[in-house]
Amino acid sequence: MxxxxxxxxxxxxxxxxxxxxxxxxxxxxxxxxxxxxxxxxxxxxxxxxxxxxxxxxxxxxxxxxxxxxxxxxxxxxxxxxxxxxxxxxxxxxxxxxxxxxxxxxxxxxxxxxxxxxxxxxxxxxxxxxxxxxxxxxxxxxxxxxxxxxxxxxxxxxxxxxxxxxxxxxxxxxxxxxxxxxxxxxxxxxxxxxxxxxxxxxxxxxxxxxxxxxxxxxxxxxxxxxVAQPAAATRTVAIVQGNVPRLGLDFNAQRAAVLLNHVRATEQLAADVRAGRARQPDLVIWPENASDIDPLRNPDAAQQIAGAATAIGVPILLGAVLRSDIEGEIRNAGILWQPVTGPDLDQLYIKRHPVPFAEYMPLRPIARVVSDKVDLVKNMVAGDTPGVVRTPAATVGDVICFEVAYDAVVRDTVTGGAQILAVQTNNATFNEAEARQQLAMVQLRAVEHGREALMVSTVGVSAFVGTAGQVYRSTGFNEPAVVLHDMRVDGPRTLATRSGxxxxxxxxxxxxxxxxxxxxxxxxxxxxxxxxxxxxxxx
Incomplete structure (x- = not known):
């Protein structure tokens, strides 16, 4: 064959x-x-x-x-x-x-x-x-x-x-x-x-x-x-108070987290009095700096008031506000004045809660997927842009993942924001997530011709210029207080106008x-x- x-x-x-x-x-x-x-x-x-x-x-x-x-x-x-x-x-x-x-x-x-x-x-x-x-x-x-x-x-x-x-x-x-x-x-x-x-x-x-x-x-x-900002500046301090431990249980440590931010601000006030630091015009704390509702808890309110009185300028702080309805919360940025306390006219409620993380659609089905479903509260969305008017500047406040959404950020600028502030909490994530988020802040600063900042409980916190340059970036998972002169206002960019x-x-x-x-x-x-x-x- x-x-x-x-x-x-x-x-x-x-x-x-x-x-x-x-x-x-x-x-x-x-x-x-x-x-x-x-x-x-x-x-x-x-x-x-x-x-x-x-x-x-x-x-x-x-x-x-x-x-x-x-x-x-x-x-x-x-x-x-x-x-x-x-x-x-x-x-x-x-x-x-x-x-x-x-x-x-x-x-x-x-x-x-x-x-x-x-x-x-x-x-x-x-x-x-x-x-x-x-x-x-x-x-x-x-x-x-x-x-x-x-x-x-x-x-x-x-x-x-x-x-x-x-x-x-x-x-x-x-x-x-x-x-x-x-x-x-x-x-x-x-x-x-x-x-x-x-x-x-x-x-x-x-x-x-x-x-x-x-x-x-x-x-x-x-x-x-890129847009040329106006010459006027305001000194802004960001406080990265840190948390005792990273992870989901940072919520169980909320009293310690609040105290960290209070003490860091009071130390800044002491440094100002001693001539070791400049007097800021505005202090900004991150998202979840007060996971205890300061509008309902007198102890939390007293601690925040003490920090605001010590530094002598308003504090824009991130807080979780409870509701009379069981399990219902609001993620907020509150302007706390040193004398009069919380200014409820300058209160921003997060407009875009994250599904399956901050509220739970399809909860019965989701419970089959993860046993952590019931840890997620029902976060109620706000309905107005994050335009917070402070004596120092009008702040465009966006909270955490909202920086990724074009319309949420743009609405603050068309509403009069002179600087952009991203309040975030990265305690349940890691440094890679924080740096990915900071890249979004860089883009937003260029897009709208507004200097910006990102302030986190654990980092990364930083200031960003209108050309996307990053200033005074902090480390991850460590306490820090950073001051920077931010230029305010400037013409609206073509991107802002065209939407x-x-x-x-x-x-x-x-x-x-x-x-x-x-x-x-x-x-x-x-x-x-x-x-x-x-x-x-x-």
């Missing part, structure tokens, strides 16, 4: 070689690399230049694939990205809610992968459109993720990876959506540059054009002027592009069906 050599497999007669996708294992590796590059672009790693690379890798992985394959590759990239990015959530909620949240967020990248596959015929016909479509699709994906479900969860937006990048300057023109758009455009230019038949001489001029386009988008924004309209325009264009690609997809399916029919006849 003579063994015959196995013939090589015949090429696919249905799909021409020039229009085949990458091999599956190559596409899978690219999707994994895309998720990893996205992760490394964010704090605490801060390799911001990898963000457009991630966009390019995911676009290449999904190009020319079937819709199901594009969605699957997007899901893989999303899981590689979100599972480690959001690992700090398991410290408070446990591993199952962490994974469920990560899968839910990754599903949006699955939609992005599906859209990328859908547009493959358009990119094959007009490769020069790839940068534009990449920018539009990423903005549209983030617009959806920022809003649904339950008000959305914007963590991990491309724009929030650019805290130290030249592209951050674009926020002054179009806010976070424009920064995301620019990063994705650069990624689209990179994939258009790489996906070429290099044997053709005319490829080189086009490649040079895409390379220049990517470089301009990445580095060009450094030339964009959500640029994002809506990008979403509308993304939908238009997806619809416009329909005839090309039908034509490709027709060609595939004809090729299959011819093959069967043979």
């Amino acid at each position: 003579t063994l015959q050599p196995t013939p090589a497999p015949a090429p696919d007669p249905v799909v021409p070689a020039a229009h085949r996708p990458l091999r599956r294992w190559v596409a899978l590796l690219l999707a994994v690399a895309a998720g990893a590059a996205l992760l490394l672009a964010f704090p605490p790693y801060g390799l911001w230049w990898l963000a457009p690379v991630a966009v390019a890798l995911l676009a290449a992985a999904t190009h020319r694939r079937r819709l199901r394959g594009g969605a699957g590759l997007g899901m893989i990239a999303g899981l590689v990205f979100f599972v480690p990015l959001l690992d700090w959530t398991h410290l408070a909620a446990g591993w199952l809610p962490w994974l469920l949240l990560s899968f839910a967020q990754a599903a949006y990248l699955a939609l992005l992968g599906l859209a990328g596959a859908w547009l493959s015929p358009l990119h094959d016909r007009r490769r020069a459109l790839w940068p534009l479509t990449a920018g539009l699709l990423w903005v549209a994906q983030e617009a959806l993720r920022d809003r649904a479900p339950f008000g959305g969860f914007p963590w991990g937006r491309l724009a929030f990876s650019q805290g130290e990048a030249p592209a951050l300057r674009l926020a002054v023109v179009g806010g976070a959506p424009l920064v995301t758009f620019a990063v994705a455009v650069a990624g689209g230019a990179l994939v258009a540059l790489a996906w070429r038949r290099w044997s053709r001489p005319r490829s080189w001029p086009a490649a040079a054009g895409f390379a220049v386009a990517a470089a301009v988008v990445l580095a060009g924004p450094a030339l964009v002027p 959500h309209w640029p994002e809506l325009a990008a979403v509308a264009l993304a939908v238009l592009v997806l619809v416009a690609a329909t005839p090309l997809r039908r034509r490709r399916r027709g060609a595939r069906a004809a090729a299959e029919s011819t093959t069967e006849e043979r």
Whole structure:
């Protein structure tokens, strides 16, 4: 018996070689690399230049694939990205809610992968459109993720990876959506540059054009002027009182947490009297500095009043306010005057509580997922922007995760805010989460031309200038009191004036592009069906 050599497999007669996708294992590796590059672009790693690379890798992985394959590759990239990015959530909620949240967020990248596959015929016909479509699709994906479900969860937006990048300057023109758009455009230019038949001489001029386009988008924004603040300044002190122990049980230590902030403020007052520190115009404590309701608890009120009297200026403090309804609370920023006490006319109630963390939708179902469900109170949302008028300046107050939501921050500036203050409590998370949040504060300062600060119970606390520069950053899990002269007021930026309209325009264009690609997809399916029919006849 003579063994015959196995013939090589015949090429696919249905799909021409020039229009085949990458091999599956190559596409899978690219999707994994895309998720990893996205992760490394964010704090605490801060390799911001990898963000457009991630966009390019995911676009290449999904190009020319079937819709199901594009969605699957997007899901893989999303899981590689979100599972480690959001690992700090398991410290408070446990591993199952962490994974469920990560899968839910990754599903949006699955939609992005599906859209990328859908547009493959358009990119094959007009490769020069790839940068534009990449920018539009990423903005549209983030617009959806920022809003649904339950008000959305914007963590991990491309724009929030650019805290130290030249592209951050674009926020002054179009806010976070424009920064995301620019990063994705650069990624689209990179994939258009790489996906070429290099044997053709005319490829080189086009490649040079895409390379220049990517470089301009990445580095060009450094030339964009940011808002110039007014000359007037106010000295603001932020107090990071720290907690006895990190973790969920910081709530059981609430008397000690309040006392830490009181003592730190009283020590600042002593330093001022001794000439070791400047007299501040305003003192700001973080979220949950008084987890004991000072409007109902005389001991807490007395301690806060003593600190305000000692320092001699108002204190904007974060407090949890109880209700007559069992289990109902409000997360508030209260202006406490040194003589008259709490100014209830300058009281901000958090407008955007976090679902499944600060209030519990679908509680009976959620109880099956986690036994910590009943630890979550029913946090009632406020209905007015966080505009707090103090003798020193009008403060745009946002609490914790609210800094991630465009409209919540913008409403304070249109309401007259001269500086931005982010009161937060990172005691149930870790330093990576705090630094990711600080990157959002950097973007907001540039976006609205307002100097900003972030003050945390445990850190990281810092001041931020209108060009995104960070001043006087504290360490994590240690007490600190920091003073800084903050410039107040300044003209409203184009981003503040235009609001959500640029994002809506990008979403509308993304939908238009997806619809416009329909005839090309039908034509490709027709060609595939004809090729299959011819093959069967043979």
